[in-house]
Amino acid sequence: MKIQVKDFHAEKICHSGQCFRMEPINDTRLHFSLIAHGKYLEIRQETDGINVSCTEDDWDNIWKDYFDCDTDYGEIYDIVDASDPYLVKAVEFGSGIRILKQELFETIICFIISQQNNINRIRKCVRELCGRYGEERKNERGESYHVFPSPERLAACTEEELRDCNLGYRSKYIVKTSQMIAEGNIRLEQIRSMPYAEAREELMKLSGVGIKVAECICLFALHHVDAFPIDTHIQAVLQQHYPEGFPFSRYQGYAGILQQYAFYFDIYGKRQNSLSPLLFGKNDL
């Protein structure tokens, strides 16, 4: 099914570090698979939108919102301070990145895994976790895929079992956090309806969730767009380009999105950076 949508760059989204179950198909740069909400989706990049492998119903009920398609990301360019060359460049470089609305439990676990870790390895860990503990299903072509495991399933794992997924010391956090959620001590339903500050505070009660991970969960699952996770990259950016402080008040309602663009620019924008398997550019579709 063909979807007309502006400012949608599948490849950049895939590598932006906010999601870990979207992958290139056959190392292409235009064709991607994604597993979420128990479903398998393929996305093909077109010049004026994307082609998706789902029914119209699923697009309307699931994916449209998942990709935040009701938000006009073109607005971002208009509100960025034209006299801030760093941000102008970052936003230009990251154009087409959207902030996804991912599932809460999955996002919690993925970002616990993300600490002291890099994107490729996070992907590998998550793939392993899903392969072992996620329910198996078949896509339209009869190929099997695994959905993200339930809190109950992960709560039943021992720390040692999870270590086999190369999770290291994070295994303990994942068992504990899954147990807290499965036993109902922390209620995800409630967190979903909380305002940003409250949700962040509640998330930090989970084992292995500190301020940075909580901010990531707020931004990439709960769509609190003022969340502003500060990792080592962003820390360096703030020090280098905003010694007087980042103008948060100017960018209310956009801080998280700008953070994501800055993060992406910092990782891939410098060409000599070996992390970058590809050279992205503005006209690089």
Add this chain to the structure above:
DNA sequence: GGACAGGGTTACG
């Protein structure tokens, strides 16, 4: 081939 770092958090002192 060993050392180091990779989107931090916890548990100490």
Add this chain to the structure above:
DNA sequence: CGTAACCCTGTC
């Protein structure tokens, strides 16, 4: 409140 320790793998 600052800082070591946590685990593993890809990279140089």
